[in-house]
Amino acid sequence: METHIDPITDQIFRISTYVPDGPPGGITFNQFLLVASEPLLFHTGTRRLFPAVRDAVASVIAPAQIRWISSGHASRPDEFGALAEWMELAPNATATHGFAGCFLCLSDISPRQARPLADGEVLDLGGLEVQWLDTPHVPGPWEAGVLFERTTRTLFCGDLFSRTGPSPATTTDDIVEAAIAHDQLMHGHAITPNTGRTLRRLADLHPERLALMHGPTFVGDGGDALSRLADYFDACLLAPA
Numbered sequence: 001m002e003t004h005i006d007p008i009t010d011q012i013f014r015i016s017t018y019v020p021d022g023p024p025g026g027i028t029f030n031q032f033l034l035v036a037s038e039p040l041l042f043h044t045g046t047r048r049l050f051p052a053v054r055d056a057v058a059s060v061i062a063p064a065q066i067r068w069i070s071s072g073h074a075s076r077p078d079e080f081g082a083l084a085e086w087m088e089l090a091p092n093a094t095a096t097h098g099f100a101g102c103f104l105c106l107s108d109i110s111p112r113q114a115r116p117l118a119d120g121e122v123l124d125l126g127g128l129e130v131q132w133l134d135t136p137h138v139p140g141p142w143e144a145g146v147l148f149e150r151t152t153r154t155l156f157c158g159d160l161f162s163r164t165g166p167s168p169a170t171t172t173d174d175i176v177e178a179a180i181a182h183d184q185l186m187h188g189h190a191i192t193p194n195t196g197r198t199l200r201r202l203a204d205l206h207p208e209r210l211a212l213m214h215g216p217t218f219v220g221d222g223g224d225a226l227s228r229l230a231d232y233f234d235a236c237l238l239a240p241a
Contacts (some may be wrong), residue, residue, distance in 0.1 A: 001020075002016075002054075005033075008032075011152070012128075012211075015053055015057070016028050016029070016167075023185070025079070025165040030212065031214075034130070035137070036126050038126035040069070040130065041068070042071060043078070046187050049081075053093065063086075064089055066092075066093045067090075068096050071089075088135060096108045098134050100142060105143065122131065123174050130147045132147060139158070152208070153205075155211065155222055156211045161212050162213065163182045171216040171219070172219050177212070192237075203227045204223070204235070205229070206223045208221065
C-alpha cells in the first residue's frame with residue numbers, strides 16, 4: 001500500500017491510501033489535514049495506517065502541532081482508529097465531534113476529554129473556520145455528522161459519495177452515478193424519510209468542494225450533486241420492496 005498527500009486547496013491536504021482488499025476493486029481511505037493556526041486532522045485512519053498518515057502529515061507540518069481531530073462518525077475504526085496514537089504524538093490535540101458522538105463513543109475511547117460541538121456550531125481554527133452539522137444516519141450511525149469549512153467552502157462529507165477502486169486527488173467529473181453504483185453494491189446507507197431532507201440541507205450550503213473519504217475530492221457544484229443524491233434516496237423509499 002502507498003500513501004499519497006496532495007493539496008485540494010492552499011490550506012487543505014488529502015492523505016490517501018489505496019487498499020486493494022475489502023470491497024470488489026479495493027477502496028481508498030482518505031484523511032484531510034487543515035493547515036491553520038490550530039491544525040485539524042479529519043479522520044485518523046486505522047491503527048495500521050498511523051505510520052503512513054503521520055509521515056504524510058510530517059511532509060507539511062510537524063505532526064505534534066495537530067490541535068483538533070475530528071471525523072464524520074465516532075464509532076468506526078477507519079475514522080478514529082488511531083486516535084490514541086495521535087493523542088500521544090500531539091500533546092495539545094483534542095478530539096471533537098457532535099454531542100451524540102462524544103457521549104456515545106469519544107467519552108470512552110479518547111485518552112483526553114473530547115470537545116462536543118452543537119449542530120451548526122463553528123470552530124475557529126485561525127485562518128479557517130469549520131462548522132459542524134449533525135446528519136443522523138446520513139450515512140450510517142446515529143451520531144453521523146459533517147464538517148463544512150466556510151472559507152474554502154469545502155464539505156468534509158465522509159462516506160457520502162463513496163466509490164470503490166483507486167481515485168485521483170480531485171475531479172470535476174460527475175460523482176453521483178458512481179455513488180449510486182456503490183450504494184447498490186454495498187448497501188451502506190440507512191435510508192429513511194429524513195435522508196433526502198438532510199442531504200438538501202447540506203446542498204443549501206452551496207459547497208464548492210466535496211471531500212470524500214472513499215473517493216476523489218469533487219470540485220464543482222456540490223449543492224447540485226447533493227440534491228441529485230437526495231433524489232436517488234427519495235426514489236429508493238418509493239420503490240416497491
